[in-house]
Amino acid sequence: MDGHPDGVLLLDKPAGYSSTQALGRAKRLLGARKAGHTGTLDPFATGLLPLAFGEATKFSRFLIDASKAYLATLRLGVETSTGDPEGEVTRRRPVSVDSAKIDAVLASFMGVQDQTPPMHSAVRVGGRRLYQLAREGREIERAARRVEIAALRQERLAGDELVLSVTCSKGTYVRTLAQDIGEALGCGAYLTGLRRTAVGAFGLERAVTLEHLEALGVEGARERLLPVDVLVAELPRRDCPADEALRFTQGQAVACADGQPGDDIALYGPADRFLGVGRCEASGRTIPLRLMATGDNSKAP
Numbered sequence: 158m159d160g161h162p163d164g165v166l167l168l169d170k171p172a173g174y175s176s177t178q179a180l181g182r183a184k185r186l187l188g189a190r191k192a193g194h195t196g197t198l199d200p201f202a203t204g205l206l207p208l209a210f211g212e213a214t215k216f217s218r219f220l221i222d223a224s225k226a227y228l229a230t231l232r233l234g235v236e237t238s239t240g241d242p243e244g245e246v247t248r249r250r251p252v253s254v255d256s257a258k259i260d261a262v263l264a265s266f267m268g269v270q271d272q273t274p275p276m277h278s279a280v281r282v283g284g285r286r287l288y289q290l291a292r293e294g295r296e297i298e299r300a301a302r303r304v305e306i307a308a309l310r311q312e313r314l315a316g317d318e319l320v321l322s323v324t325c326s327k328g329t330y331v332r333t334l335a336q337d338i339g340e341a342l343g344c345g346a347y348l349t350g351l352r353r354t355a356v357g358a359f360g361l362e363r364a365v366t367l368e369h370l371e372a373l374g375v376e377g378a379r380e381r382l383l384p385v386d387v388l389v390a391e392l393p394r395r396d397c398p399a400d401e402a403l404r405f406t407q408g409q410a411v412a413c414a415d416g417q418p419g420d421d422i423a424l425y426g427p428a429d430r431f432l433g434v435g436r437c438e439a440s441g442r443t444i445p446l447r448l449m450a451t452g453d454n455s456k457a458p
Contacts, residue, residue, distance in 0.1 A: 162189050163211035164382030165220075169364040170198055170206040179367065183208055186370045187378050195220040195356070195388075196327070201242055204353035205361045209388070215447045216388040216434065219421075222327055223357030223391075224307065230350035231319040231335045237347045240332035244347070252317050252344045259319065262341045263309045271301035272333055304329040319346070324355075358390065385449065386431040389423040395435075395443070402426030405435065406451055410442040421446065 166187070170179045176197040184192045193214045195207045204227070209217040234252040237244035308324035321338075323331060332348045339346025354361045370378045393416060401411045405424055416422050416437035424432045424443070433448035 161191070161211050162187055162379050162382060163213055163385055164379075165213050165385065165387055166208045166210065166382055167359055167364040168206045168208055168370075169361065169366045170203055171367065172201055172203050175200045176206060179206060180208055182367055183370065184210075186367070186375070187382075188375045193217055196225075198353060199241065199332075199351065202351040202353065204351075205356050205359065205364050206353070207356055207359060210382065211385075212449055213385045213388060215449075216385065219388050219392065219434075220357055220359075224324060224326055224355075225329070225353060226308075226322070226324045226355035227331055228312070228350075228352045228354055229321045229323055229331050229335060229348060231321065231339065231346045232349045233317045233319055233339060233342065233346050234344045235317075235347055236336070236339065236345040239347075240336045241348045241351075248345055250344045254314075254342050254344065256311060256314055258342065259311050259314065262338060263311060263321070265341065266309055266334065266338065267306050269303060269305045272304045272328075272330060273301045274330060274333070302328050306334070318349075322354075359387075384431070386423060389431075389434055392421055392423040392434065394425065395422050396425050397432070399427050402430070402432055405432055405443075405445060406448060408445050408448070410438075410444045411435070413437040413441050413443045416443065 166183060168179060168183055170176070174182075176194050180192055180194050187210060189210045191214055192208060192210045195209060195217045198204065198206055207220055233254065234250050235246060236248040238247050305326040306323065306329070307326070308322065310322045311319070312322050313320040323334065325331070325334075331351055335346050335348040365381050370381070373381070395414050395416070397405060397411060402424075405411050406426075411424075413422075418437055418439040420437045422435050422437060422443060424435055426432050431449055434446045435443035436446050437443055
């Protein structure tokens with residue numbers, strides 16, 4: 158059997174798996190040699206984790222940059238050292254909130270803002286992960302990141318449990334958002350559950366579990382792969398005649414057509430064959446950035 162499947166798998170990650178562990182198991186179930194994920198989920202979190210296999214790994218950054226959507230479950234009145242269930246309880250406070258107060262606080266978190274990554278995160282500082290330093294009992298200065306909360310809605314309030322739906326930009330830490338919301342409510346909070354429901358245009362309804370993949374067998378699991386170019390579906394598209402397609406696949410620049418300087422463009426050849434991604438230059442040329450291996454005929458669904 159071919160050991161080089163190419164495509165994108167929408168995985169419904171279970172709790173208890175790191176993203177790397179989930180990728181490793183999926184890789185075995187598909188009999189793949191080359192694979193990568195398009196952004197991590199914490200081990201306690203569940204939900205949509207798009208995985209790239211084979212040639213798709215060349216284009217995974219276009220999904221890493223996409224917006225994310227979550228269902229977040231907060232426990233009000235309790236704070237932990239990590240902002241999630243994996244930490245120790247550090248403080249308890251009485252809870253006195255209602256839906257109107259929650260809505261008012263949520264509204265204040267909408268839009269573009271600076272967010273400081275938590276110590277228990279995979280951000281690298283000085284060559285080390287922050288969570289490694291946190292396990293040593295160290296806390297260091299972290300540079301704030303610009304993030305955007307595009308949607309933030311109260312889904313359910315039951316006693317001290319608050320469920321929110323969140324749509325946010327890449328790089329947003331929902332754990333930190335939960336802690337900040339708890340502080341703004343005056344009672345503190347930590348994240349007890351997190352389920353990613355969407356990444357860019359992909360929704361959880363198209364995802365498959367590891368158990369289902371295992372039941373399908375290798376051939377059946379590979380049939381769940383989406384074509385490579387779903388990763389670039391949001392980019393402008395350029396269809397090239399055969400002569401330009403050949404030059405592009407050989408690493409040569411081609412005409413930029415209607416693109417603006419700096420634009421990334423998905424290029425296709427005859428028979429709807431995905432060639433790769435190029436970038437428009439001020440000179441009016443499109444230079445290759447990432448190329449599909451020759452012979453692949455992936456095309457969007």
